Amino acid sequence: MYHWNLPVKLQDLGKLSLANNVFWIDSKESPRDDELRDLGRENMIGRYSHPIFSQEGGWPKSFEKLMLRVSLKQGYTESRLPSFTEQEKEFIKGTADFYGLNYYTSRIIRPVLPGERGYWFLNGSSELNATLELPPGARLTTIDMLPMVPEGLGKMLLYLKNNYGNVDILITENGYTLDDNISMISRGFKVLGLI
Helix, strand or coil, rough: CCHHHHHHHHCCCEEECCCEEEEEEEECCCCCHHHHHHHHHHHHHHHHHHHHHHHCCCCCCHHHHHHHHHHHHHHCCCCCCCCCHHHHHHHHCCHHHHHCEEEEEEEEEEECCCCCCCCCCCEEECCCCCCCCHHHHCEEECCCCECCCCHHHHHHHHHHHHCCCCEEEEEEEEEECCCHHHHHHHHCCCCCCCC
């Protein structure tokens, strides 16, 4: 449901969007892994964002081509990723008033080694034939899969601006986990000089 489905007197009462739960992806070795990094970003960010926030709509082109190639290799006669019609592209484009962003962490992407297999989104992608690793400097939290990598948030915001223009962004989730949230709050107050 989008604004045009609402009664006129309700259309201006608020803004609608979806929360995109994404993490930042960098290359293991640049330039060798840059194409893989771009596909990883399209898999993580573009497949949910591109249809709504891009000027052209639909799936990111290189991700669409990858999924067709993988699907044919797996014995399908067409892509497992359904194509958008031009009418669907136009219908979906712009159906969010802002970009909702859940950001917690980052990963480094690299090609799999013999015998490795990655499972999206935790440690890799079989479609991309890639594995995901923790970046250097990642600080572990109480949830191993969500280490702190704050610099990834700035990179993510710049990526969204470069790919989708000046879309309004609302950071809907961000942070890190600790065993004792009360002590975390106390430490934060001490750092700020409030206690």
